[in-house]
Amino acid sequence: MKCRKCGGRAVLELRRHNTAFCAGDFLDFFRHQTLETIRRWKMLSRDEPVLVAVSGGKDSLALWDVLLEAGYTTAGLYIDLGIFDYSRESKARCQAFAAGRDARLIVVSVAEEVGAGIPQVKDVTRRPTCSACGLSKRYIMNRAALDHGFGVVATGHNLDDEAATLLGSTLRWDESSLARQTPVLEATHPKLVRRVKPLFRTSERETAAYAFLRGIDYIVEECPFARGATSITHKEVLNRLEDASPGSKASFLTTSLERARPRFQAAEPVDLRECVRCGQTTTGEVCAFCKLSDQVRRAGEAPSKTHAARCSQTLQT
Numbered sequence: 035m036k037c038r039k040c041g042g043r044a045v046l047e048l049r050r051h052n053t054a055f056c057a058g059d060f061l062d063f064f065r066h067q068t069l070e071t072i073r074r075w076k077m078l079s080r081d082e083p084v085l086v087a088v089s090g091g092k093d094s095l096a097l098w099d100v101l102l103e104a105g106y107t108t109a110g111l112y113i114d115l116g117i118f119d120y121s122r123e124s125k126a127r128c129q130a131f132a133a134g135r136d137a138r139l140i141v142v143s144v145a146e147e148v149g150a151g152i153p154q155v156k157d158v159t160r161r162p163t164c165s166a167c168g169l170s171k172r173y174i175m176n177r178a179a180l181d182h183g184f185g186v187v188a189t190g191h192n193l194d195d196e197a198a199t200l201l202g203s204t205l206r207w208d209e210s211s212l213a214r215q216t217p218v219l220e221a222t223h224p225k226l227v228r229r230v231k232p233l234f235r236t237s238e239r240e241t242a243a244y245a246f247l248r249g250i251d252y253i254v255e256e257c258p259f260a261r262g263a264t265s266i267t268h269k270e271v272l273n274r275l276e277d278a279s280p281g282s283k284a285s286f287l288t289t290s291l292e293r294a295r296p297r298f299q300a301a302e303p304v305d306l307r308e309c310v311r312c313g314q315t316t317t318g319e320v321c322a323f324c325k326l327s328d329q330v331r332r333a334g335e336a337p338s339k340t341h342a343a344r345c346s347q348t349l350q351t
């Protein structure tokens with residue numbers, strides 16, 4: 035198989051694009067596709083500092099690498115979920131990546147914010163683990179961005195993640211998820227920062243190839259709580275469709291964004307206000323993160339010093 039660009043030996047075939055690349059031309063293709071997505075979807079402006087949420091996995095580290103290479107002003111944000119070896123190893127990967135590039139890494143620990151790490155949170159709430167974890171990550175990403183003066187957070191969600199989320203929401207006809215799922219979530223409130231997903235058109239296979247060819251040391255293991263998750267089944271089903279008909283995942287996602295999302299969005303107006311406890315946005319009185327922290331505290335875990343201090347500050351002002 036030959037590289038479509040230079041005629042040299044290809045290392046990767048991309049059936050969806052009906053093409054194949056050698057290592058150097060694939061890296062160029064990957065960078066170009068990412069930067070073109072950022073441009074076309076108006077995700078970032080050139081002089082705007084961006085907080086890159088890094089999990090230690092291939093996608094977010096590949097994204098941070100592309101942004102650093104392209105000259106964006108960035109800092110990484112690692113959220114320590116307290117999930118045993120998985121968190122220790124993923125944090126070490128992020129720290130090594132940042133140190134190797136002289137980049138700034140901000141680390142926030144869920145245990146300090148909520149009063150307990152995700153494994154203990156799992157035991158005290160009736161929410162599925164991934165839902166409590168996702169809620170904590172979204173909250174911390176937004177607050178860390180505000181605290182450190184960033185107007186935008188970039189995450190490494192890729193095409194496979196996004197298509198699987200869309201399939202899950204569609205199977206449940208979950209209208210509010212369908213309205214919310216977008217590569218660019220604008221800041222619709224002064225206490226919200228913009229959230230962008232520059233890899234949403236890029237497959238997991240492509241990000242793995244990029245990270246490998248760039249020599250990025252990333253964590254390969256999945257989170258132990260992800261085992262048996264329905265999102266994995268949705269990814270497998272989508273991979274079978276993609277095998278039979280290359281391009282299915284991308285077209286499922288993009289046609290939904292173009293045609294379906296605007297309708298769900300129109301039907302789901304969201305009235306945001308500030309949480310009376312912590313000041314972050316919520317649709318009710320008290321935000322879901324404060325409620326989660328309360329549950330942890332009631333279950334007898336140590337109250338979160340950081341979060342309690344912030345809440346009392348907000349109440350006094």
Ligand code: AMP
Pocket residue numbers: 086087088089093094111112113114115171188189190191195
């Ligand atoms: P996931 O929800 O694990 O598929 O991750 C999706 C994206 O969320 C990743 O590509 C990261 O950008 C971000 N993310 C996930 N886990 C963390 C974490 N522990 N710290 C910071 N960002 C994270």
Ligand code: FES
Pocket residue numbers: 115152163164167168257258259260
């Ligand atoms: Fe959140 Fe696994 S990363 S539960």
Ligand code: ZN
Pocket residue numbers: 309310311312313314320321322323324
């Ligand atoms: Zn709150």
